[in-house]
Amino acid sequence: METDIRQAIHNTVAKNKAVYFSFLKDLIAFDSRILQAGKYGQEKGIQDYLKAYFKKMGATVDAFSPDNDKICGYAGFNPNHTYKDRENVVAVFKGAGGGRSLLMNGHCDIVPPGDETAWTSPPFVCEERSGRFYGRGTTDMKGGLAAAILAAGVLKELGISLAGDLIIESVIDEEGGGNGTIACCDRGYRADGAVIMEPTRMAVMPVNRGAFLARFTVTGKQTHAATKGLGVNAVEKAMRLIEALKETETRWLMTKKHPLLSNPTINIGKIEGGSGASVVPERCTVDFDVEFLPSEYDSDYRLLPVSPQAVKDEIQHCIDLACKGDAWLCEHPVTVDWYQETLCFETDQNEPFVQTALQSCRRILPDTALDGLPCGCDGAPLAHIGKMPVIIMGPGDLEELHTTDESMDSEKFYQAIEVYANLMIDWIGIADSK
Ligand SMILES: [Zn+2]
Known part of the structure; x- marks a missing residue:
């Protein structure tokens, strides 16, 4: 039967x-x-x-x-x-x-x-x-x-x-x-x-891995490119922060592991800023995606749960640190806007x-x-x-x-x-x- x-x-x-x-x-x-x-x-x-x-x-x-x-x-x-x-x-x-x-x-x-x-x-x-x-x-x-x-x-x-x-x-x-x-x-x-x-x-x-979609905006000061020193280039400042995110991603690739999932990643998905070659841009907006794990091995190979909030905090901390090394960004701090999340x-x-x-x-x-x-x-x-x-x-x-x-x-x-x-x-x- x-x-x-x-x-x-x-x-x-x-x-x-x-x-x-x-x-x-x-x-x-x-x-x-x-x-x-x-x-x-x-x-x-x-x-x-x-x-x-x-x-x-x-x-x-x-x-x-x-x-x-x-x-x-x-x-x-x-x-x-x-x-x-x-x-x-x-x-x-x-x-x-x-x-x-x-x-x-x-x-x-x-x-x-x-x-x-x-x-x-x-x-x-x-x-x-x-x-x-x-x-x-x-x-x-x-x-x-x-x-x-x-x-x-x-x-x-x-x-x-x-x-x-x-x-x-x-x-x-x-x-x-x-x-x-x-x-x-x-x-x-x-x-x-x-x-x-x-x-x-x-x-x-x-x-499954979870994902956050996020965005940060860097503000600069607009001038003519010929007097670049009088302005602050928001696109170039944003590049510093992107570099910092890339370093975090590289560290994750080496340290975060799960038995059934590939490593977490950070993808820079969209960059928007500036109005033309001769203008020092006053704004730059960067959209990025963070893929994260529900749990990961600790140093003793125990699988421990990951808090999504801790992932967000780590990214914000990475941005804060990068801002600290820059006088302009210290006075114009950058906050991550988390606009979409898919949890794991x-x-x-x-x-x-x-x-x-x-x-x-x-x-x-x-x-x-x-x-x-x-x-x-x-x-x-x-x-x-x-x-x-x-x-x-x-x-x-x-x-x-x-x-x-x-x-x-x-x-x-x-x-x-x-x-x-x-x-x-x-x-x-x-x-x-x-
Ligand atoms: Zn689907």
Whole structure:
């Protein structure tokens, strides 16, 4: 009976490939981009589509917009985002009773495709070429979201009813920092285990690095370049501070280590200053990204938690020190503005949920590894607010994130559907009557 069900799942996925591709195509066709780093977003079309789809599947559907007043107190909250016509959609498939519950979280928003003429095929038309699906959001992460929904569909098609509850969240504004998932946690959605279908090529990742986006502004004094000595060059002052950040990054590369994650980094992402070659600039603004670890080895090789505030303090301290060595900057101190944060989380590798997910995955992909996600995702709110064991596991490829010609291995997509359907059975359990 047991093996019959696994085989039936496999056969169903094999038989439905064309239908599954067409569902993915539908999702990719929605231009659900965020605007101004998540201040606004165009998620309405895809969320309306999914609402109707979930209802047809027989789920109880809850659609709601994040309420900033309610969620502003949570760590990781991103201020000043607006939520008109932006709803999370949560589908609950009620279990017959007695099993464990599973929550599957995916974001429906995407980053803009950039120069569309640089794409080989249009970003919102999902096309298959030599074993890969192309289109904005294939990897990040409509592919994963679609696979979870389709996995629930496989069980429904086979008439398998689950013992516990299955919750599928299609959230908004993940690319803007994660307010969508924070709002789902605030609304009370919980389960005994949570999967985020972000791209891992189906590796099981119980941990991720967090990220801060930050900015500092250096003020100088404007003059003509010919009388440079009378002014203060803000761009050149900013370069001192950038140098200091680079030194901190180098030290981190040598000292900060985690068993599943690569080292933390600081990326100088944008420099803005000056008005022309003949003017000594009076302002320079530098935007940078700090990737940080949830825990790191100390000198005795014990893995100890890292406080995100301590990471911020270290950066500010580095800037303060660099300012101290400069008379002008001593009088015009530079403060870091932390404008976006994506926190990290870590689930113990020995948690039954992590082990069950590994097992379910290895039924289909025997070489499945445990690994860590180098970037931020919605895992932190699920773990910290929701207090759930969380893993990241999805069909996309990390190298494809936010790229021109973003794509996903088509076989991985179908395997993900099969893995998720197996995980639903393994973790939630099949209802007794069946
Ligand atoms: Zn993503």
